[in-house]
Structure formats: structure tokens, C-alpha cells
Amino acid sequence: MTAIPPGNTLGILGSGQLGRMIAVAAAQLGYRVHIYAPESGPACDVAAAFTCAAYDDEAALTEFAKDCAAVTYEFENIDPAAVDSVAAHAPVRPGRASLETAAHRWREKQLAEECGGRPAxxxxxxxxxxxxxxxxxxxxxxxxxxxxxxxxxxxxxxxxxxxxxxxxxxxxxxxxxxxxxFVDFTHEFSILLVRGTDGASIAYPPPHNEHEGGILARSTVPAPAAVVEQARDAAALAMAIAQRLDHVGLLTCEFFATADGPVFNEMAPRVHNSGHWTIEGAETSQFENHVRAVLGLPLGAVGLTGTSAEMRNLIGDDVHAWAELLAEPGAHLHLYGKNDARPGRKMGHVTRVRR
Missing domain, CATH: 3.30.1490.20 (ATP-grasp fold, A domain)
Known part of the structure; x- marks a missing residue:
């Protein structure tokens, strides 16, 4: 494992809130961050550099890549050709195989089955x-x-x-x-697995995820017993998928807990909303561990910092309660710097850790 030392630049494809939190974690470890995206977004507010260009602008991608010691991405809906252009000049982690698989439901379900998993x-x-x-x-x-x-x-x-x-x-x-x-399930949960350049991997305690209107509303750890009992098998599947893809970085796999064991739902080759609780709730956040993996650094511990943690998304007008949340003892507020609080739009999140 060859580590990229602090002082170098980490490139991020995408300018959303996930990129913002990756950038903050990288900066805390002493790295500069360069954002590449077709439009400015929350990540640009905390980055050292920003290239505003299309994902099919090969010349701009090349110049961006030459400034970076390594590159990652914050979402999977990127043309793989853009990754190829960057990879010609800097390592891109996770690689193209992870991106292509997670970007298409047919491929991710086929891979889960090939690795011994059971989708709906x-x-x-x-x-x-x-x-x-x-x-x-x-x-x-x-x-x-x-x-x-x-x-x-x-x-x-x-x-x-x-x-x-x-x-x-x-x-x-x-x-x-x-x-x-349809799947007859009792709970929804996710496995947040981080895998390094040396193949070492570690999974966070599985959060129990609750959705409202198809949008994640709350993640809590420890999860109920019904989830914990199925987490080992689910984590084994996530590890098999990561190994098959030679994935480096954070890999998220979502599951349904059923009477017959975990049912695979979908995967994301990146940090994930259901892992936001880790910023205060885990010894090493998912964002820091993703940065560590991408830059070839040792992975950090993933144990809880307290007895339990809860993350709630602030969606749409929920963000207007920011002042009350700042005044609430024990509440950790994260706002993403978005101005338009549209219905269904994730504006931030709040985490509460019980010691």
C-alpha cells in the first residue's frame, strides 16, 4: 500500500453535499480538494479549487486530473468515459467497474446474485x-x-x-x-463497508433506516435485533461484491430484513446518506474512511462513540428549525448551504449521540 501524503490534492467529481463532506474530511487530514462539476454546488464552498466544466469535456478533465494525486466521485450517474479520461492521469477510486455496476439496476442485481445474494x-x-x-x-x-x-x-x-x-x-x-x-420485510438497513487499496476492509455497525415518501428520514444505531441477526450475512455479501469489483473506498449496500434472511435492494459505490451518523457517532466517519481508502492510508476504527446514535434528515422546510436545533443540547447540526428548500430536497441533517 503506497500512501499519498498530506499536502497533495484529492479530486472529487461532483459538487453536492456528499462531496462537501468528503472535502471537509480530506481537509482535516491535511489535503487540498479540487472539485470538478458542470455547476457549482455545496462542495465548492469548502474546496481549494473548482473546475466548472461538462463531464464530456476531455480537455478540462485532463487538466483537472493533472492537478490531483487521486480522484473519487460523490455519485454514480457519471459517464464512465469521464472516468477513463481522468484515470489516464490520476488514479480514480472506486474504479470504473464499481461505477458501471451501481449505475444500472440490472447489473447490480446480477452481481449480487453471482456473489450469492438474494435480491427481490x-x-x-x-x-x-x-x-x-x-x-x-x-x-x-x-x-x-x-x-x-x-x-x-x-x-x-x-x-x-x-x-x-x-x-x-x-x-x-x-x-x-x-x-x-414486493418484499415482506420488517426493517430496512444498510451495510457501510470501506475497503482499502491493500484489500483490507471493515464494516460499520448496520444502521436501521426509515423512509418517508421514498426518502430516507432517519438512521439509527444500534439497529434492532432483527437487523443485527442478519447483518453478518449482509456484510459478507457486501465484502464479496467489493472484492469482485476490486472496489476501493466506501461501498454501501441496502437490504431488507425478512423472515428468510437479508434481501439485497441496491448498492452505491460511495459514501451514503445512511452513514451520516458516523460523523459524530463513530470513531472514524464514513467520509474520513473513504478519504483514507482512496489515498492509500490505514483505515480508521468504526466503533460507536456512545451507546447509540440517530441521524435525521432535514428535508424541505425542516431546515427552518435550524436555530432550535443549534440551541438543543447534544444535537449536531449539518447544513449543506442550499438556498432553495424545495419539498423532498435534502437541506441538511442532525445527529444525536447518546453517551
Whole structure:
């Protein structure tokens, strides 16, 4: 393992709040951060440099990469060609395989199955005829999801019966999709696994995740017993996926806890909203451990700093309670610097750690 020493520059593709928190963690370890994105965002407020250019601007990507000792990304909806352009001049971690797999639901579900995992019943759908065939096999209720670019409940439609197929397919506008059968689950949870350049890996205690309107509302640790009992098998799957992809950095895999064991939902090759509690709640945050892994540094411990931790997202108008949260003893407030508090938009989060 060759470590990149402090004083060098870490590049980040993407300018959102995840990039912002990665940049803060890198700066605390003594690294400069250079953001590359088509538009300014929360990450730019805390970075040493910002390149505003498109992801298909090869000349700009090259100049950006030449300024960086290593590069990472904060979201998976980036053209892999952009990663290739950067990788010609600086190591990109995680690599292209992780990006391509997580960016397409067909590929991530196939990989989970190949690694011994069990996703929800699913079928690839690229036409109305395939949707009808999938519904005949899986049945209803079911969820039709876009194969790419879906997040926070976007890009998915619930089908209560086959009669909903026509409207659902029209709404997808001919895009590749996946039809998923419903899963009878008791809890949702995630495995946050970090893997270094030397192949060493470690998983955080699994958070119990609660969603509202398809958006994560709260993550808590320790998770209920039903989750803890299934976390070992889930973590083993996450580790197998990371090894198959030769993943370096944070890898998040989301699961349903069911009577028959963990059911794989989806993966993200990056730091994740369900891991925000780690900033105050873990010995080493997910952001710092991602930076450590990407730069070839030793991984940090992931134990809890207290007996429990809870992270709540501030969504839309929730952010207007910022003054009350600042006055609340034990509340750790994180605002992302966004001005437009639209419904469904993540404006920040608050973490409470019980000692």
C-alpha cells in the first residue's frame, strides 16, 4: 500500500453535499480538494479549487486530473468515459467497474446474485411486451423502476394490478426498467463497508433506516435485533461484491430484513446518506474512511462513540428549525448551504449521540 501524503490534492467529481463532506474530511487530514462539476454546488464552498466544466469535456478533465494525486466521485450517474479520461492521469477510486455496476439496476442485481445474494424477485424490462411478461411472472403488487438515475423515490411507479401497466410504461418514456416484486420485510438497513487499496476492509455497525415518501428520514444505531441477526450475512455479501469489483473506498449496500434472511435492494459505490451518523457517532466517519481508502492510508476504527446514535434528515422546510436545533443540547447540526428548500430536497441533517 503506497500512501499519498498530506499536502497533495484529492479530486472529487461532483459538487453536492456528499462531496462537501468528503472535502471537509480530506481537509482535516491535511489535503487540498479540487472539485470538478458542470455547476457549482455545496462542495465548492469548502474546496481549494473548482473546475466548472461538462463531464464530456476531455480537455478540462485532463487538466483537472493533472492537478490531483487521486480522484473519487460523490455519485454514480457519471459517464464512465469521464472516468477513463481522468484515470489516464490520476488514479480514480472506486474504479470504473464499481461505477458501471451501481449505475444500472440490472447489473447490480446480477452481481449480487453471482456473489450469492438474494435480491427481490425482478425482471429486466425494455418494452411494453416485456413488462407484461414480467408482470405475469412476478405478479402484483410490484414496482417498476428506471434502470438508471433513480434515487430518493424518483423514477419508480407502483403497480397495484396489471391494469396499471399501460400508464406506468408510458410514464417511463421507453427507458430501460426493472420490475421488482414486493418484499415482506420488517426493517430496512444498510451495510457501510470501506475497503482499502491493500484489500483490507471493515464494516460499520448496520444502521436501521426509515423512509418517508421514498426518502430516507432517519438512521439509527444500534439497529434492532432483527437487523443485527442478519447483518453478518449482509456484510459478507457486501465484502464479496467489493472484492469482485476490486472496489476501493466506501461501498454501501441496502437490504431488507425478512423472515428468510437479508434481501439485497441496491448498492452505491460511495459514501451514503445512511452513514451520516458516523460523523459524530463513530470513531472514524464514513467520509474520513473513504478519504483514507482512496489515498492509500490505514483505515480508521468504526466503533460507536456512545451507546447509540440517530441521524435525521432535514428535508424541505425542516431546515427552518435550524436555530432550535443549534440551541438543543447534544444535537449536531449539518447544513449543506442550499438556498432553495424545495419539498423532498435534502437541506441538511442532525445527529444525536447518546453517551
Amino acid at each position: 424477485p425482478w425482471r429486466a424490462v425494455s418494452s411494453r411486451a416485456e413488462l407484461d411478461a414480467a408482470l405475469a411472472e412476478i405478479g402484483t403488487p410490484a414496482i417498476l423502476k428506471t434502470a438508471t438515475e433513480g434515487y430518493d423515490g424518483k423514477g419508480q411507479i407502483r403497480l397495484a394490478s396489471p391494469a396499471d401497466a399501460e400508464a406506468a410504461w408510458a410514464a417511463m418514456d421507453g427507458r430501460d426498467c426493472v420490475l421488482e416484486g
